[in-house]
Every structure is written in structure tokens, then in C-alpha cells.
Amino acid sequence: MNGAGAAPRTAGVAGVDADAVSGWIATLDVGEAAPLQFARLGRGQSNLTYLVSDAHEQRWVLRRPPLGHLLDSAHDVVREHRVLRALQQTQVPAPAVYGLCQDTAVSDVPLLLMEHVNGLVVDDMAIAESLEPALRGAIGRSLARTLATIHAVDLEQTGLDSIATHAPYAARQLKRWRAQWEHSRSRELPIIEQLAERLQAAIPEPGELTLVHGDFHLLNVIISPLDGGVRAVLDWELCTLGDPLADLGILMVYWSEPGDEHSALGTAPTLAPGFASRSDVREHYAGLSGRDISGLGFYISFAYWKLACILQGVHSRYVAGAPAGDRSGTDSFVPQIRLLAEAAAKATAEL
Numbered sequence: 001m002n003g004a005g006a007a008p009r010t011a012g013v014a015g016v017d018a019d020a021v022s023g024w025i026a027t028l029d030v031g032e033a034a035p036l037q038f039a040r041l042g043r044g045q046s047n048l049t050y051l052v053s054d055a056h057e058q059r060w061v062l063r064r065p066p067l068g069h070l071l072d073s074a075h076d077v078v079r080e081h082r083v084l085r086a087l088q089q090t091q092v093p094a095p096a097v098y099g100l101c102q103d104t105a106v107s108d109v110p111l112l113l114m115e116h117v118n119g120l121v122v123d124d125m126a127i128a129e130s131l132e133p134a135l136r137g138a139i140g141r142s143l144a145r146t147l148a149t150i151h152a153v154d155l156e157q158t159g160l161d162s163i164a165t166h167a168p169y170a171a172r173q174l175k176r177w178r179a180q181w182e183h184s185r186s187r188e189l190p191i192i193e194q195l196a197e198r199l200q201a202a203i204p205e206p207g208e209l210t211l212v213h214g215d216f217h218l219l220n221v222i223i224s225p226l227d228g229g230v231r232a233v234l235d236w237e238l239c240t241l242g243d244p245l246a247d248l249g250i251l252m253v254y255w256s257e258p259g260d261e262h263s264a265l266g267t268a269p270t271l272a273p274g275f276a277s278r279s280d281v282r283e284h285y286a287g288l289s290g291r292d293i294s295g296l297g298f299y300i301s302f303a304y305w306k307l308a309c310i311l312q313g314v315h316s317r318y319v320a321g322a323p324a325g326d327r328s329g330t331d332s333f334v335p336q337i338r339l340l341a342e343a344a345a346k347a348t349a350e351l
Contacts, residue, residue, distance in 0.1 A: 004081050008281060009081075010091045012066065013038050013039060013040055013050065015048055015050075015064055015067055016038045016050060016062070016064070016107075017106065017107065018036070018038055020105065020106045020107065020182040021036075021038070021062070021101075021106060021107065022034065022035070022036045022270070023106070023110065024099070024101050024103065024106045024111070024115060025052070025060075025099070025317075026097075028099040028113065029116065030060065030098050030113075030267075031058070032054045032060075033054045033055040033056045033058070034050055034054065034055060034057065035055060036053070036054050037051055037052070037053050037054075038050045038051070038062065038087065038111075039051045039053075039210065041061070042121065042123070042219075046249075047063050047064065047065055047066065047067055047077060047080070047190055047235065047237050048063070048064050048065070048067070049063055049234075050062040051116070052113070058109035059116035060098065060113055060114065060115065060116050061095065061113070061114050061115065061116050062108050062111060062112070062113055062114075063077055063080065063111070063112040063291070064077060064107065064110070064111050064112075064116065065077060065109045065110070066314075071182075075214075076237055077110040077111065077141065077237070078090040078102070078110050079093070079101070079163070079236075079237065079239070080112060080236045080237045080239070080277040081097055081100040081110075081338045083160065083163065083236045083239045084096075084097045084112075084114065084236060085097055086116030086158040086159055087134035087153070087158070088296065089157075089158060089337060090149075090153050090154075090158060090347050091149050091152075092146070092149050092150050092153060092233060092324050093230050093231055093232050093233055093308070094232060094233055094236075095115040095116075095117050095232050095234070096114060096115040097112065097113070097114045097115070098114060098115070099112075100112055100113075101113075102163070105258070109289045110279075112259060114141050114170065115232075117145050117222045117231050117232040118231070119221075119222035119223055119224055119225065119231040119232070120222065120223045120224075120225050121219060121221075121222060121223070122139065122219075122223055123218075123219045123237055123269065125268075125269055125271070126252075127269065127271060128269035128270070128271075128272040128275070129194045129272050131225070131239055131272075131274075132274075133226075133273055133274030134274065135225075135227070135228045135274075136228070136272060136273075136275045137274050137275065137276055137296045138227060138228030138229070139218070139223055139275065140255075140270075140275055140276030140280060140281045140284070141228075141276065141281075141284050142162075142223070142228050142229045142230045143216075143221065143230060143251065143281065144281050144282070144284040144285040144288060145230075145231060145284070145288055146230040146321070147213075147216060147222070147244075147247055147251065147289075148285055148288040148289040148291075150210075150211055150212075150233070151210040151211065151212075151214055151244040151247070151289060151291075152210075152215070152246070152289070153210070153211045153242065155209075155210075155211060155241070160211055160241075160292045161241070163239070163240070163241060164241040164242075165241070166241060168203075168206040168331050169212070169240075169241070169243045169246065169290075170199075170204065170205070170206075170242075170246075170302065171200075172300070173202055173246070174196060174199055174200055174203070174302075175307070176309075177196075177305070178193075178196050178309075180309055180310075180312075180313055181193075181196075181309045181312060182350060183217075184309075184313040185312055185314075185316070186312070186315065186316055187316055189338065189341065191341045191342070191345060192305070192308060192309070193254050193340065194345075195301075195305050195344050195345060195348060196305070198348050198349060199301060199305060199317055202298055202301075202348070202351045203298070204243075204295045204298055204313070206243075207243055207295075208240065208243065208244060208291075209241055209243075210242070210244045211239065211241065212239065212241060212242045212243070212244065212246050212247055213233065213236065213238070213239055213247050214236075214237075214238025214239050214240055214246075214247070214250075215237075215238045215250060216233070216247045216250055216251050217250060217251055217253075217254035217255070218255070218270065219254075219271060220233065220234045220235045221233050221234065222234065226316050243299070244291065245291075245293060245299045246297060246299045246302070246303070247293055248282060248285055248295060248299065249298075249299025249300045249301075249302060250299075250303045250307075251281065252278050252281075252282060252296070252300050252303070252305040253304055253307065253343075254266045254268070254270075255268075255270050255278050255281060256269060256270050256271055257267035257270065257271065257275075257277055257278055258334060261343075261346075273288055282296065297347070297350060297351055298351060300347050301344055301347040301348040302344075304340050304341075304343045304347055305340075305341070305344040305348075307340050308337045308340035308341045308344065311336060311337050311349035312333075312337055313338065314333060315333040315334065315337070336347075
């Protein structure tokens with residue numbers, strides 16, 4: 001406890017030097033009242049997210065790369081900052097950004113401070129079941145509408161046309177994630193390489209080039225509890241330029257429905273009664289965007305395979321000795337990686 005008249009201590013967590021980060025935040029003119037407290041948000045194992053709160057109960061969100069060894073080009077907070085700033089001038093619901101720290105005296109990795117957006121993250125069945133069925137139905141339409149908005153962003157006007165190469169999307173993504181798998185695998189799983197070869201042979205002709213979120217699904221958005229609308233899209237670290245159907249493929253993989261053999265989310269919130277079907281969500285997207293989605297099958301297969309590669313990267317950090325505070329949930333990753341690979345194989349067989 002502090003003695004009378006002593007300066008209040010700042011509360012921190014693993015991955016944050018609370019005093020140093022508080023000093024940096026004080027330079028941003030966001031009106032914070034010391035002391036600041038930091039707490040982990042969510043269950044994500046990619047870029048880590050922290051709730052920052054002050055003495056007046058004001059809130060912000062802090063992002064940093066995960067603890068442990070990182071692969072090249074992964075977990076790019078600087079890139080995420082650039083994307084979020086650019087999106088402020090668009091119709092895409094995205095949190096405001098207040099600062100980017102690249103000062104190694106504050107943190108050994110970049111830090112991003114952004115707006116705290118009030119709302120719901122529907123990341124478990126209990127939250128889903130607390131919502132009225134009509135609201136659950138509205139969520140699917142809202143995600144489809146938001147995805148169409150992301151894909152309508154004017155790349156030149158926002159300056160995002162230079163955020164990534166304009167080379168054919170599917171080929172470069174396959175190359176990237178194959179390399180990530182090779183650098184992070186902790187055991188042999190031949191099906192991953194076999195699938196990479198099959199996907200390589202099935203690559204569609206290059207088409208439209210749009211902004212691609214890269215990890216668009218229910219857990220990465222903040223939902224209004226009033227109407228089911230998307231208040232903010234989060235986790236832009238995998239954002240790139242490419243085929244918009246890649247985002248729809250990811251959304252379909254995560255959007256579980258009754259009778260599914262595999263679920264990317266385990267007991268997925270979308271299994272609760274009232275949520276729209278995958279078919280309804282994708283058709284709503286097609287109608288809003290005016291886009292031909294007949295080539296979606298490839299990107300569903302690719303999404304399963306890519307997710308297996310991503311989970312292997314998380315598991316690899318665990319095996320390599322990432323701090324215990326960063327290991328929650330990783331024990332289930334080995335069987336989950338195999339299940340995702342098997343789902344990818346089944347989907348690829350239908351191409």
C-alpha cells in the first residue's frame with residue numbers, strides 16, 4: 001500500500017512496462033488521469049490487446065506483438081496503425097488511433113494506442129444466448145454489410161494502394177504461409193504440404209484487387225447490443241491487398257452452423273438459435289457488393305489451411321518457451337491444427 005502522500009503506483013501486466021508506457025501515453029494529450037492500469041483483453045494469441053483505464057474510469061486499448069519469438073513480417077503493429085489511420089476517412093467502422101510508440105526505451109516492440117469502443121464481442125455461447133434471437137439474426141447481415149464496405153474502400157484516395165504488392169493474391173499468400181509453416185512447425189504433418197500443393201494447382205485466375213482484412217470474423221468485431229450493427233472492426237494486422245473473396249472465405253470458416261463436422265471456434269457462438277446461416281450471410285454479401293462469389297470454394301479451403309498454419313505459429317511460440325502468461329488455450333492447438341487440416345482437405349477435394 002502507498003503511504004500518505006506517496007505517488008500512486010501504476011498497475012501493469014506481462015508485456016507492458018507500466019511506468020514507461022504510462023509516461024508515453026502522457027505525451028499523447030488524451031486527457032488521462034494517473035495512475036493507469038493495464039489488463040489483458042480477449043483470448044487472442046496474435047497481437048496482444050490490453051485495456052488501459054485511468055483514475056476517472058476513462059478507457060483506451062493498447063496493442064503490441066505477442067510475447068516470445070516472432071516470425072518475419074508477422075504481428076506488424078506499425079502496419080496496423082497505418083491501416084487504422086487511413087480508415088478514419090472511410091465508412092469502415094474502425095477505432096480511432098491516438099499514437100504509435102517505437103521508442104525502445106518504452107517498449108522493446110511497437111505499441112499502438114487506440115480508442116476503446118463500447119459494445120459486445122460475441123466470443124462465447126453465453127454472450128450469444130444472452131441476445132434476443134432477432135438481434136442474433138441482425139448480426140450476420142451486419143457483418144456481411146461491413147465486409148462489403150471494407151471491400152469498397154478507395155485504395156488510392158486512402159493511400160492504401162501501396163500497403164502491399166499488387167501481385168496475384170492467392171499465389172503470394174500460399175508462398176507466405178508455406179514459409180511460415182516451415183519456420184514454425186514443431187512436428188511433421190504431411191497433410192499441410194500436400195494441401196499446399198493441391199491449392200497451388202487450384203489457384204483461380206487473378207481478379208479484383210481490394211483491401212482485404214485477412215482475419216474477418218465474429219470475434220474480431222464489436223457489436224452494438226441495441227441493433228446488432230458492427231461498431232468497430234478490430235485486428236487489422238493481417239490486412240493486405242487482394243481478392244475480396246478471401247475475407248468471405250475466412251468468415252464462412254468461422255461461421256459455424258448446426259450439423260457442422262468441424263468448427264474453427266470449437267463451440268461457436270453462431271450455433272445459437274437465430275443466427276443467420278452461412279448461405280444467408282454470403283448471399284447478403286453478394287447482393288450488397290454486387291460481386292460474383294462463385295469462386296468462393298477455393299478461399300474456404302485456403303482459409304482452413306491458413307488457419308492451421310497460424311495456429312501452428314502460436315503453438316511454436318509456446319513450445320519455444322513464451323512466458324506462461326501467454327500460453328492460455330494453446331494445449332488444444334495440436335489436435336485443432338489437425339482438424340483444420342482435415343477440413344481443408346475435405347473442402348479442397350470439392351474444388
